[in-house]
Amino acid sequence: MRQPFYDHTDQIFTLIEQQKIEGYVSASTFTDLFYILRKPRGKE
Numbered sequence: 153m154r155q156p157f158y159d160h161t162d163q164i165f166t167l168i169e170q171q172k173i174e175g176y177v178s179a180s181t182f183t184d185l186f187y188i189l190r191k192p193r194g195k196e
Contacts, residue, residue: 168175 164173164175167173
């Protein structure tokens with residue numbers, strides 16, 4: 153993750169894991185992740 157956002161992001165994910173807050177993602181997150189993860193490997 154990029155600084156200076158890492159510390160805040162870590163705190164948010166920790167609260168989600170501890171079920172102290174609920175976390176949500178947008179529908180486009182899944183297509184974005186697919187694109188990002190596929191890019192270094194190619195289309196195969």
